[in-house]
Amino acid sequence: MISRRGFLKYGASALATSGLITTTSGKIFAAAGSGSKDTRWAFLIDTHKCTGCGLCVKACKLENEVPMEANATRTWVERYVIKHDGEVVADSPHAGIDGYTRNDPQGREIPESDIAKSYFVPKLCNQCEKPACVQVCPVGATYQTADGVVLVDRTWCIGCGYCIMACPYGARFFHPVFRVAEKCNWCYHRITKGMDTACVEACSFGARMVGNIMDPNDPLTKIIKTERVSLLKEEYGTSPMAYYIGLDTLVR
Amino acid sequence: MDIASVAQHGMEIHGEAWTVKELFVYPNEFVVWSIQIVMYPYMTGLVAGAFVLSSLYHVFGQKELEKIATFSLAFSFCLLPVAMMPLQLHLQQPFRGTNVFFTPHFTSAIAAFGIVFTTYAFIVASEIWFVYRKFFIDEARRLKGASGLDGIRCMIYNILTLGAYDLSTDALETDHKAAKYLAGVGVPVAAFLHGYAGFIFGSVKANALWMTPLMPVIFIMSAIVSGIALCMLTYICLLEISLIKASVGKGKSENIKSQVRAAQRETIRLTRKYLLMFLVAAISLELLDLIFRGYTAVKSWDILRSVIYERDFNLIFVMQYGLGNLVPFILLLLPRISVKRTVVALVLVMFGVFMMRWNVVIGGQSFSLTFSGFMHYHLPIIPHNWETVKEGLVGALAVIATPYILLVGLNFIIPVVPHFEEKPE
Amino acid sequence: MKNHVYRPLFLVIAFVVAVLIAREIVVPEDFGTHEAGYMYGWHRKGNEQEWKDFKVKYQGKDYCKLCHQDKVDKISQTPHVIINCENCHGPAVKMARVDGKIHWKNPTYTKHGEDTFENHIDRTREQCLRCHAKLPYKGSGREWVRGINNTEHNPDMECVMCHNPHSPGFG
Numbered sequence: 001m002i003s004r005r006g007f008l009k010y011g012a013s014a015l016a017t018s019g020l021i022t023t024t025s026g027k028i029f030a031a032a033g034s035g036s037k038d039t040r041w042a043f044l045i046d047t048h049k050c051t052g053c054g055l056c057v058k059a060c061k062l063e064n065e066v067p068m069e070a071n072a073t074r075t076w077v078e079r080y081v082i083k084h085d086g087e088v089v090a091d092s093p094h095a096g097i098d099g100y101t102r103n104d105p106q107g108r109e110i111p112e113s114d115i116a117k118s119y120f121v122p123k124l125c126n127q128c129e130k131p132a133c134v135q136v137c138p139v140g141a142t143y144q145t146a147d148g149v150v151l152v153d154r155t156w157c158i159g160c161g162y163c164i165m166a167c168p169y170g171a172r173f174f175h176p177v178f179r180v181a182e183k184c185n186w187c188y189h190r191i192t193k194g195m196d197t198a199c200v201e202a203c204s205f206g207a208r209m210v211g212n213i214m215d216p217n218d219p220l221t222k223i224i225k226t227e228r229v230s231l232l233k234e235e236y237g238t239s240p241m242a243y244y245i246g247l248d249t250l251v252r
Numbered sequence: 253m254d255i256a257s258v259a260q261h262g263m264e265i266h267g268e269a270w271t272v273k274e275l276f277v278y279p280n281e282f283v284v285w286s287i288q289i290v291m292y293p294y295m296t297g298l299v300a301g302a303f304v305l306s307s308l309y310h311v312f313g314q315k316e317l318e319k320i321a322t323f324s325l326a327f328s329f330c331l332l333p334v335a336m337m338p339l340q341l342h343l344q345q346p347f348r349g350t351n352v353f354f355t356p357h358f359t360s361a362i363a364a365f366g367i368v369f370t371t372y373a374f375i376v377a378s379e380i381w382f383v384y385r386k387f388f389i390d391e392a393r394r395l396k397g398a399s400g401l402d403g404i405r406c407m408i409y410n411i412l413t414l415g416a417y418d419l420s421t422d423a424l425e426t427d428h429k430a431a432k433y434l435a436g437v438g439v440p441v442a443a444f445l446h447g448y449a450g451f452i453f454g455s456v457k458a459n460a461l462w463m464t465p466l467m468p469v470i471f472i473m474s475a476i477v478s479g480i481a482l483c484m485l486t487y488i489c490l491l492e493i494s495l496i497k498a499s500v501g502k503g504k505s506e507n508i509k510s511q512v513r514a515a516q517r518e519t520i521r522l523t524r525k526y527l528l529m530f531l532v533a534a535i536s537l538e539l540l541d542l543i544f545r546g547y548t549a550v551k552s553w554d555i556l557r558s559v560i561y562e563r564d565f566n567l568i569f570v571m572q573y574g575l576g577n578l579v580p581f582i583l584l585l586l587p588r589i590s591v592k593r594t595v596v597a598l599v600l601v602m603f604g605v606f607m608m609r610w611n612v613v614i615g616g617q618s619f620s621l622t623f624s625g626f627m628h629y630h631l632p633i634i635p636h637n638w639e640t641v642k643e644g645l646v647g648a649l650a651v652i653a654t655p656y657i658l659l660v661g662l663n664f665i666i667p668v669v670p671h672f673e674e675k676p677e
Numbered sequence: 678m679k680n681h682v683y684r685p686l687f688l689v690i691a692f693v694v695a696v697l698i699a700r701e702i703v704v705p706e707d708f709g710t711h712e713a714g715y716m717y718g719w720h721r722k723g724n725e726q727e728w729k730d731f732k733v734k735y736q737g738k739d740y741c742k743l744c745h746q747d748k749v750d751k752i753s754q755t756p757h758v759i760i761n762c763e764n765c766h767g768p769a770v771k772m773a774r775v776d777g778k779i780h781w782k783n784p785t786y787t788k789h790g791e792d793t794f795e796n797h798i799d800r801t802r803e804q805c806l807r808c809h810a811k812l813p814y815k816g817s818g819r820e821w822v823r824g825i826n827n828t829e830h831n832p833d834m835e836c837v838m839c840h841n842p843h844s845p846g847f848g
Contacts, residue, residue: 350699350703353696353700354696354699354700354703354704355700355704355708355719357715357719359715359716370692374685374688374689374692377685378685378686381684381685385681414681414684414685414688415684416681416684418681423681426681426682430682
C-alpha cells in the first residue's frame with residue numbers, strides 16, 4: 001500500500017539527493033550543474049547590507065496576505081547589538097515591520113560608546129533540503145516541491161502544530177484567518193514566474209537575493225560559489241538553503 | 253507583549269492569548285502546545301496504566317486483584333475516548349482530524365497514533381466483550397419482553413451479544429481464554445501507545461528539553477504510576493460511596509460495612525507495592541535524564557539550566573518531585589497505612605504525574621529557540637473566546653470530568669461499581 | 678455458534694473497510710507520493726498549482742515606467758533610485774483608469790489594515806526614518822545611509838515638505 005511504496009521511493013530519492021546539496025560534506029557545488037534536478041531555489045542574505053528598514057517585512061505581508069497587525073510573519077528582521085562588555089542585546093519588535101528607527105534594543109538605550117558591533121539579520125524560511133517540519137506532518141499537508149520549496153496545503157492541514165514545534169528556525173505559525181500552518185514559501189507564485197520574491201523586490205540595498213542554485217550562471221550561484229557563505233543552525237541536520245554572508249556566531 | 257491589548261484585536265495568532273514573551277524570542281514563537289497537550293499524554297497515560305493494572309490479574313494471574321482489575325478494565329474503557337478528546341480540542345481544524353486516517357504520513361510520530369490508538373481501543377472493547385458476554389446474554393434473557401426503559405436495555409444487551417448466545421462451558425472457556433489473550437496482547441500495545449506519545453515529544457529535535465531517547469520510557473513509567481493511582485483512588489472512593497449507601501440504607505449494614513472496609517484494605521495492600529515499584533522506576537529515569545543533561549552540558553544546557561533550576565524550580569523540584577513524588581512515596585512506605593493516608597498519597601501521585609506532563613510540555617516551550625529568551629504560559633481561566641474555552645481551564649476540566657460521566661453511563665449497562673451483598677458471618 | 682470468538686474481529690474488519698471506502702471518497706485523486714519521495718513529497722499535487730496561481734501584488738519599477746516615465750527618470754538621478762516605487766506607494770495590485778478616474782486598489786486584508794494601506798502615497802516621517810533615523814550601529818547597513826536625528830531635524834513637519842522624495846537632495 002501507500003507506506004511500503006512510499007518508504008521505498010523515499011529511500012531511493014534520499015540516496016539521490018544526499019550527494020547533491022549536502023552542506024556539511026563540502027559538496028555544495030556538486031549541486032550546481034550536475035544532478036538530476038534543473039531547478040533548486042536558494043536564497044542569499046548579506047547581513048552587511050541590511051539597514052533594518054523593515055520594508056521587506058511589510059512587502060511580504062502585503063504580498064502574501066498575512067494581516068499587517070498580526071504578531072507573526074513569514075519573514076522578519078532581527079537586530080543585534082553587542083556591547084564592549086560582551087553582552088548581546090538582540091530583539092525583533094513586531095518582526096521589524098516598522099523598521100528600526102530608534103536605538104532601543106529590548107527597550108534599553110545603549111550608548112554609542114558601549115557598542116562594539118551591531119547588525120541586522122533578515123530571516124525567513126530556509127526551505128531546508130531535509131525539512132523537519134515536513135517530516136513530522138501527520139497528514140501530508142506540508143511538503144517539498146521538486147524545486148525544493150516547502151508549501152502548506154491549506155485545505156488539508158489539520159492544525160496540530162507539530163510542524164511549528166519541529167522547525168528550529170521559528171519560521172512557522174498559525175495563520176490567524178485560515179487557522180492552518182503558515183510559512184514563507186519564497187513567494188512561490190513569483191519565483192516560478194521568473195520574478196523576484198516580494199522581499200527581494202522591496203530591499204533597496206541588495207541584502208536579499210533569490211535564485212536557482214542549479215543554474216551555474218545565476219548570480220546567486222556565482223556568489224555562493226566564490227564567496228564565504230554560512231548557514232543557520234546546521235547542527236539540526238536540516239540542510240537549510242538560505243545562505244548568509246557575514247553571519248556572526250552570535251546570531252541565533 | 254501585553255496580553256490585554258492583544259486580546260482586543262481580531263487578528264490574534266494562535267497562542268498569543270496565553271503567551272508572554274521575555275527578552276529575545278523569535279516573532280513567530282508562542283506556546284502553541286498548551287494545556288490540552290498537557291492533558292493528552294496525561295490521559296493516554298491513565299488509559300495505559302489502568303489497563304496494565306487490569307492485566308496484572310488477567311494475564312499474570314494476580315488473583316487477589318480480581319475486583320479492582322475488573323473495575324480497571326471498565327474504567328480504562330471509559331478513559332479511552334478521553335485520550336482522544338484533548339487532541340480534538342487542540343486541533344485548529346478539528347473536523348479534519350480524520351485526515352490522519354485517510355492520508356497518514358508515517359514519518360510523523362502523530363500519524364500512526366490514530367492507528368495504534370484504534371487498535372488498542374478495539375482490544376480493550378473486545379476484552380470487555382469477552383468478560384461480560386455471559387452477563388449480556390443473561391440480562392438480555394432476563395429482560396426479554398420488558399417494555400419501557402427495560403425494553404431499551406434489553407435491546408442494547410441483544411445488540412451487545414453480537415448474536416452470539418452460546419453459553420456452553422466450552423464457549424465460556426473460550427471467552428475466558430480470549431480475554432486472557434487480549435489482555436496479554438493489550439499490555440505491549442498499551443505500553444506502545446503511551447511510549448509513542450513520549451516519542452512524539454522525544455523526537456522533536458528543535459526542542460532542547462524534549463529531545464531525549466529516554467522520553468518514551470519515562471512516559472510509560474509515569475503512565476503506569478498515574479494509571480494505577482487513579483484506579484486505586486476511584487475504586488477506593490467507589491467503595492466509600494457504597495459504604496455511605498450502606499450506612500443510610502436500612503437493615504443490617506454493619507456486615508456490609510466491614511466487608512467494604514476489608515475490601516479497601518485489601519486493595520491498598522495489594523496495589524501499593526506495584527505503585528511504589530513503578531514510582532521508583534519513573535523517578536530514577538527522570539533523574540537520570542536530568543543528570544545526563546547536566547553532565548554532558550551541550551549548547552542548550554545554559555538555557556535549560558536556567559529554566560530547570562531557576563525559573564521553573566518550584567514547579568519541578570517543589571511541586572513535581574517534592575510534593576508529587578517524595579511525599580507520597582514516604583506516605584505509602586510508612587507502616588500502618590490507613591485509607592485516608594492512602595487517598596492523600598494517591599492524590600499527590602496523580603498531581604505529581606500531572607506536573608511532570610506540565611513541566612515537559614509547557615516547560616519545553618518556556619524558552620525560546622533563540623536560547624536567549626523566555627515565554628511564560630498563562631492558563632486561560634476565564635475564557636473570552638472559543639479558543640480560550642477549549643484550550644483553557646474549562647477545556648481541561650471537561651477532559652477530566654468526561655471519564656466519570658462515561659463511567660456513570662457505562663454503569664447502566666455493565667456493573668462497574670462494586671456491589672456488596674449481605675454475607676452470613 | 679462455534680466461532681463467536683471472531684465476532685469482534687468482524688466489527689474491526691467492518692470498521693477498516695468503512696475507513697477505506699471513506700478514504701476513497703474523501704482523498705483527492707492527485708494525492709500521493711510525488712517527486713520528493715514519501716518523507717518529503719507526500720501531498721496533493723494540485724496544491725502546487727494553487728500556490729503558483731496566488732495573486733502577484735508587487736509589480737516592480739518597470740511596470741510603473743509604463744506610465745510614469747518622468748518619475749522614474751527623475752528618481753534615477755538620485756540616490757533614491759535604489760528604492761522600489763511600491764515601497765512608498767504600496768503594491769500596484771491593480772491600477773487602471775476607469776471612466777477618467779484612477780482606481781487604485783491596494784490589497785486590504787484586514788479590517789484594521791484597510792485605512793492604513795489605502796493611502797498609496799506614504800508621506801509620513803516614519804517612512805523616511807526607516808532608513809534615515811540615525812542609529813549608532815557600526816557594522817550594520819545603516820552606516821551607508823546619511824542619518825538624521827528625528828527629534829532635531831525639523832520635527833513636527835513631514836519630510837516631503839522640504840525634500841522631494843523622488844529627488845531628495847538640494848544639490
